[in-house]
Amino acid sequence: MDRRDFIKTCGTVAVVSMLNRDFFSQALAQQKDGMFQAYKKALLVKQDGSPLKEEDIKPHVNYIFFYPHTATPCYLLNLGESIPPAEIKLKDGKSYKWGGGVGSKKSIVAYSAICAHQWSYPTPQYSFINYYPPDTPSETTKKAGIIQCCAHLALYDPKAGGSVIDGPAEFPLASIVLQEEGGNFYAVGVLGKDQFQQFFDNYRTELRQQYGSTAKARELVDKCIVMEVDKYVQAVVRC
Amino acid sequence: MSKQWSGVNRRELIGGAVAFGLTAPLMVYARTQKRQKAQVVIVGGGYGGVTTAKYLKKENPNLDVVLIEERPFFMSCPMSNHFLTGLMELTPLCFSYNVLEVKHGIRVLNDKVLGVELDKKVVRTSSGYIAYDYLVLSPGIDYDVEDKPFYKESLVYNPPAFKPGSEHIYLKRLIEDFEGGDIVITVPPPPYRCPPAPYERAALIASMIKKNNLKAHIYFIDANERPIINSEGFLSAYYDLYKDIATYITSAQVRDIDVHKRVVKTSHGDFKYDLANIIPPMKASGLLEDAGLLRKGQKWVEVNPLTFESSVKNVFVIGDACQSYLPKSGYAAHSEGKMVAKIINARIKGKEVKEEYLQMICYAMVSDKEAIMTETAFRYDTVSKRFVPTHREDNQRKESTAKRYEEWARGLWRDLFG
Ligand SMILES: Cc1cc2nc3c(=O)[nH]c(=O)nc-3n(C[C@H](O)[C@H](O)[C@H](O)COP(=O)(O)OP(=O)(O)OC[C@H]3O[C@@H](n4cnc5c(N)ncnc54)[C@H](O)[C@@H]3O)c2cc1C
Ligand code: FES
Numbered sequence: 001m002d003r004r005d006f007i008k009t010c011g012t013v014a015v016v017s018m019l020n021r022d023f024f025s026q027a028l029a030q031q032k033d034g035m036f037q038a039y040k041k042a043l044l045v046k047q048d049g050s051p052l053k054e055e056d057i058k059p060h061v062n063y064i065f066f067y068p069h070t071a072t073p074c075y076l077l078n079l080g081e082s083i084p085p086a087e088i089k090l091k092d093g094k095s096y097k098w099g100g101g102v103g104s105k106k107s108i109v110a111y112s113a114i115c116a117h118q119w120s121y122p123t124p125q126y127s128f129i130n131y132y133p134p135d136t137p138s139e140t141t142k143k144a145g146i147i148q149c150c151a152h153l154a155l156y157d158p159k160a161g162g163s164v165i166d167g168p169a170e171f172p173l174a175s176i177v178l179q180e181e182g183g184n185f186y187a188v189g190v191l192g193k194d195q196f197q198q199f200f201d202n203y204r205t206e207l208r209q210q211y212g213s214t215a216k217a218r219e220l221v222d223k224c225i226v227m228e229v230d231k232y233v234q235a236v237v238r239c
Numbered sequence: 240m241s242k243q244w245s246g247v248n249r250r251e252l253i254g255g256a257v258a259f260g261l262t263a264p265l266m267v268y269a270r271t272q273k274r275q276k277a278q279v280v281i282v283g284g285g286y287g288g289v290t291t292a293k294y295l296k297k298e299n300p301n302l303d304v305v306l307i308e309e310r311p312f313f314m315s316c317p318m319s320n321h322f323l324t325g326l327m328e329l330t331p332l333c334f335s336y337n338v339l340e341v342k343h344g345i346r347v348l349n350d351k352v353l354g355v356e357l358d359k360k361v362v363r364t365s366s367g368y369i370a371y372d373y374l375v376l377s378p379g380i381d382y383d384v385e386d387k388p389f390y391k392e393s394l395v396y397n398p399p400a401f402k403p404g405s406e407h408i409y410l411k412r413l414i415e416d417f418e419g420g421d422i423v424i425t426v427p428p429p430p431y432r433c434p435p436a437p438y439e440r441a442a443l444i445a446s447m448i449k450k451n452n453l454k455a456h457i458y459f460i461d462a463n464e465r466p467i468i469n470s471e472g473f474l475s476a477y478y479d480l481y482k483d484i485a486t487y488i489t490s491a492q493v494r495d496i497d498v499h500k501r502v503v504k505t506s507h508g509d510f511k512y513d514l515a516n517i518i519p520p521m522k523a524s525g526l527l528e529d530a531g532l533l534r535k536g537q538k539w540v541e542v543n544p545l546t547f548e549s550s551v552k553n554v555f556v557i558g559d560a561c562q563s564y565l566p567k568s569g570y571a572a573h574s575e576g577k578m579v580a581k582i583i584n585a586r587i588k589g590k591e592v593k594e595e596y597l598q599m600i601c602y603a604m605v606s607d608k609e610a611i612m613t614e615t616a617f618r619y620d621t622v623s624k625r626f627v628p629t630h631r632e633d634n635q636r637k638e639s640t641a642k643r644y645e646e647w648a649r650g651l652w653r654d655l656f657g
Pocket of ligand 2: 119153154168650
């Protein structure tokens, strides 16, 4: 193990050791395959700056926040029912353990909102990738309770670690590991195949325009403002 | 890009028989030493070829991948109707092949393939012969005009703009210079490249005329009975939005074109024009005929529908040039390229690949702001040994669909050149 690897592993240990022991050992095991990446622990807050509480996360509302970088969007969802852990299998044969929902009902999940297909993501102008609650099925695919990207119709299952239900995506959505502590929620890392490199490679110009510089867009956050997606995006494009 | 391997110097090219099985320009084929690694040669740097090259290297960075393309840069036909009618600049449609070399280590040869010698497993270019272990041919279409000389002359005067590049630039200029009068647009019988493209183009030209308040009338002459895809969406747009400025003539055959008198003669009468976009019938690139992959009278190359392999082992034909259950579209060529890359990489490793999910998405503008779309998912039925389509059309024209169309294209470009 070289020095950088060692520091990375120590970082992971420091963060995940605040979670239960079971998760601690799982996360370490996953670290071997590079499937879990710990980032700065960041508090989820409301737009007024106060910590986001469980009762603020209404069932089936699509919330957005940015983690682990200033510019990388994530979706927060309360799926209204207990979401058990799952083994997420990738097409390349790898797999990882996903911890399921958090909160008192284990119903709260979070995913990277960068589509794993060709990296469509919610911008202040448009969001082509969105959550479809159980009572609002997609017009095109007639499926509900899913995350669907309207660019090429990738469908993901928020109840199963963001795994691919249908469509052209090769990988699940990366999930954001949430931790609840004393009624507050923290994002602590990313599980699965994140698409951050492709995201920063592809959107250099756009990110420079929005954030001033790509370095700023890449900055790691320690606080995440959570808001409803249609308050952030001008046009939520459903299909 | 000059006519050379970008990133490979001339000495390597000529003396590179070790790596590439290449010879000096005398074109005497000799393989001096057995190559260590499998070499994949891809002909055609369009949607199919670029995808194959990129995905081959993505999965197997050590593989030798050579992409041969005669054009200096990639230009997308998808969204090119936007460019023709002033909704988009040309630059966003164009990409440099350098990216493929710099980011992925794909060797790009900017040259014309003059022939393919399947028995010797070599491709002939003006720089020499290139040996392959696996060959992927994605050279696209040619216009099928041999037996109709009037079409041939028309290609020069009235560019179809169904092959990317100078045809688009010239047609754009003709459209910009058009000040009013009669416009003729013709649609050939299928199969041709991109079924909705002529219908989209007609709608966008009509929309442009309306917007610019030009005194003009469009005669839209279709060899088919109705638009062959999204028929309801196109027809309602024509009848709701363009009824006063366009006449849609169906089941009409083009019989002659007088480019000097500017008249198109059809089975439904003669049409004089001030501006014409004559889209001729199409067939697979002539290169495939020369290679012996097209039998006499055949217009498209028959392939195994599950693998896109031709009748010759390890020679794959993808994209518009092949006869497949998928429509001739960029999205299909992209999916096929990905699939063939997987198959080749698996064969090299002595593995099998699982059956692939294939899906088609097609968008088309019907006005300068609104689009319609269709989505088809295909499943292979192992009992009937056929592909079963599930087809869904959204024929309601919407601005949000137009935005999705743009995102659809940008996604593909990100995937290929990002
Ligand atoms: C107006 C228009 C709009 C379209 N819109 C859409 C759309 O919205 N969605 C969609 O999915 N599809 C669309 N298409 C269709 C799409 O462009 C084609 O289906 C796609 O390009 C086919 O890919 P290909 O690889 O088979 O051929 P191409 O992309 O044409 O690539 C073939 C390449 O091979 C090269 N080549 C040929 N012969 C040789 C040779 N001898 N030596 C070296 N190089 C050679 C050519 O220069 C070319 O670059 C549209 C097409 C048109 C014309
Ligand atoms: S980018 Fe989301 S489906 Fe393609």
